[in-house]
Amino acid sequence: MATEPESPQKRASCDTADILSEKLLFRRLAIVFGLLAAVTGVLGIFTAHFGITFVSSLNQSYKTLSLSAALIWIFLGSVLAYQAAKPLQRISGLVVQVILFLIAAVETIEFVFTIQGSHFFIETLLVGIGTSIIGPTSSPISPAAAGLAVLAAIALVVIIRDSGLPAKSTRIPDTISIVSLAISLVSFTFILSYLYGNPLLYGTQFIPIAFLSALAAFFVGVALIAAAGPVAVPARYMIGNSISARLLRVFVPLVAYIILVENFALVGLSSWFNIRDAVLFSTTLVVFILATAFVVAKVSGAIGGALERAEQELVRKNEDLGAMNEELTSIQHDLQANENQLRTDLEAMETLQKISMLYIHEGNLEPILTEVVDAAIAITGADFGNIQLVDPELSGLRIAAHRGFPEWWLNYWNSVSKGKGTCGTALAQGERVIVGDIEQSPIFIGTPALDIQLRAGVRAVQSTPLKSREGKPLGMFSTHFKVPHRPDGRQLRLLDLLARQAADIIERAQSQEILLKKNEDLNAAYEEIASTEEELRQTNDVLLANERHLVQKNEDLNVLNEELNAAHEELRQNIEELSLREQELTRSEVNLREALAEKEVLLSEIHHRVKNNLTAFISLLSLDGSYKDTDGGRALRLDLQNRARSMALIHETLYRTGKFSKVDMDVYLNTLASQVASSYEERAKVRIVVDVRDVALDISRATTAGLIVNELVTNSFKYAFPPGFDCMAVRGEPCTIQVSVAHEDGTDILTVADNGRGLPEGFDPLTTKSFGLKLVNFLARHQLRAEISIQRDKGTAFIFRMNKGNI
């Protein structure tokens, strides 16, 4: 309830269950009164029809219920009851609202009409219908009834429209409730006027409202108030458990009841006894005042008594509560103290547990030990604390962690050696030392340590040695107090626990340090292995790549090898074939060689035979003695023999040199020149020079050239050097006949020259009748196709230019 948002309902009540039950009650009230209104309307029609005039005992001429009013009250009552039992659906709700609006509109118009003494046509129509249903007593609606109907219809429209919507404020329910209250009160006034026998509006210009119409309007009004709900005024003030609501619930109906009873009684009695006297009225009034006062006093007494009892009960309970509260407070104090103690211990234990879980190494030793110091400070309520470690180099103590000390204090104690101060003493004795007040302690009195401690604000101190599990001293665990103090047994036990923990931590850190070192070595080794592995892996990759490469190469090679094998096979076949051919060739060559040798033998034999024939012919010439009888005969014989020799020599040269197609001119001309010279006596003083360089001519031309050379050399011997011609004197050199063959631009040049006396004046060797020169001339031109030129400046020189192509 307290967390819910502030709402109007909350102000009216403080209990949800009450609100729910009240809502249910109001809904039931709305149903009951709505049904009552409808029944009243039906009853009105029936009574009018059967001529039963209600309250007829009072006056027979009272107005009967009009048909329009009856129908309106029946409709309104039914809708109210239905809506309260089960809210209307959207469509049906809309239809009902439209009808209600129509009713409100028609009755507003009728209200205006009837005040002016006339009627709206609908009312006239309904009166007509009423006459046929009810009878002659059918009457038009009263303006009072019309007005009440209009208000009720509008209120009902609002209720239907707002049903199902969340309530935002109480303004609309309040308004409905107030309007409905007005309807109820007005109609109740009309009812009362009937009951008093002096109904309203009779005798005026307005049509009075029928008794049953007023009653139905009253029921409708009450139903509307109920439908507005418990949250609307005035119901809102009368529900809930507040005293004001209770009092209102008692007094409002009570007052209404008393007034009503008093009025009825007064009117009834005065009518019964026919009292018209003022004294009697006054007396009766006094009696009723007294009765009323008595009733009110009784009721008030009852309520006041109840209230007093309740108050006394409250006071008593309050007292009990006070006592319990005090008891609780004291218990709570104890609990608080215990809890604080427990929390401190728990925190220290949690710290210890947390510390024991930590990964401890040299690097974070200080913060962890600082936490141990903090835990010790928390447990013992100390103001300072520190943990020192045994320094093997100093053979003393070094502060590893502390809380609350200034720098200079730390520096001083860092340089303390065994036996100094509490910690030094504790280290020297190997057990805990407690100094409750350093100003009273022999450890400090008369030492500079006292001043140091006092300057830092230390008045009491305890030092607990930290030992390894084997009992080796590791360090010192000290807590310090600003006031003289001795830790109690519990604190010392906890300190022992902490000291054990600290010692374990230090031991673990030192072991850890060794482990770390080993781990680093291992890591280095691992890295080395990893790097070697990496190298191996890379080498392996390279090898794999090489292997792949080699495999590829191998495949290529295999392909090549196959190709080579095929080629090799082909080659082998070729070789075999070639070998066969070679053998054939060898055989052919052998045959050819044999044939050639045979041919050469034959040629050699033929040339030998021709030479021998010619030689035989030369011999015949010599043997024929007829030639030697005359000079002419001898000369002719010599010429013929020389010419024949020149021919025989050709054949001899051929078979001697072993060459049969060409004649070696060097060999041939040398031999020829010697043979010619041998037949002349002049040879003794004439030098023959043959200069032929590597010239070979075919047999035909060689023979021709041989004849030419023979003729010209013979002529030179015969005519160039007559007796008495001194070559040295004339030419400045020995007598020389020169024969040479030279190459010049593809032309063989044959020269036969002498440095003798030269040709006679006017002698043309080309036109002479001399047989020798004629022969030379003819053979040279026709056989050799040579150009002939003659030089006469130094003896005689015949030059023949033989064009090879002309042959």
Next chain:
Amino acid sequence: MTGETILIVEDEGLIVLHMTELLEKAGYRLVDPAFSVETALQALGKAPLPILS
């Protein structure tokens, strides 16, 4: 028969020389001798001669 022109076709110069002498003595007119069939045909192409039957 006198005055007839003769072309000697012979590759042996001495024979040509001998025949030329004999034929000139016999009263024939001789043109330059030919030493091969080719030169003979060339010579005939230049100066047509009655062929010996």
